[in-house]
Amino acid sequence: MSENPSKKRRASWDEYFMCMAQQAATRSTCDRKHIGAVIVRDKTVLSTGYNGSIRGMPHCDDVGHMMENDHCVATVHAEANAIIQAARHGTAIDGADIYVTASPCWNCFKLIANSGIRRIFYMEFYRDEKILTVARQAGIELRQVTLEGGE
Numbered sequence: 001m002s003e004n005p006s007k008k009r010r011a012s013w014d015e016y017f018m019c020m021a022q023q024a025a026t027r028s029t030c031d032r033k034h035i036g037a038v039i040v041r042d043k044t045v046l047s048t049g050y051n052g053s054i055r056g057m058p059h060c061d062d063v064g065h066m067m068e069n070d071h072c073v074a075t076v077h078a079e080a081n082a083i084i085q086a087a088r089h090g091t092a093i094d095g096a097d098i099y100v101t102a103s104p105c106w107n108c109f110k111l112i113a114n115s116g117i118r119r120i121f122y123m124e125f126y127r128d129e130k131i132l133t134v135a136r137q138a139g140i141e142l143r144q145v146t147l148e149g150g151e
Helices: 013-025 078-088 106-115 130-138
Strands: 036-041 044-050 097-102 119-124 141-144
Touching: 013 036, 013 044, 013 078, 013 097, 013 119, 036 078, 044 078, 078 097, 078 106, 106 130, 130 141
Parallel strands: 097 119, 119 141
Antiparallel strands: 036 044, 036 097
16 A cells, blocks of 8 residues: 555654643643643543642732742642642552653652653753653653654
């Protein structure tokens, strides 16, 4: 069977889930950095998250940022929110993968590691080099995903 040259290329699973993470990031309520996360196991979405204020609290975009050491500390990070959402709904994530638009900070990396997630897919490497060493030691795979078209 020959290939149809006009047929659009089908996205890989990694691209598909990373695009979902990008979409989740559009819900972010802190304009300093919009991050989205999607937790997946067996090609099934288990949970999503984005960086935003503590439930019921005002959003940074509306009331300003709570800055410490050049970081806004008012928000809960996307990875943490995805893990929390899974916990709130009784969804087991042990052995799952997480797709994040930027690599996790150290605190989120620790949450991911202790939750049983085994692979972290990210688009942009963001800040914390120590996750590279600790991920190897903990047996957690880190993989950068680039989307076709440079997104």
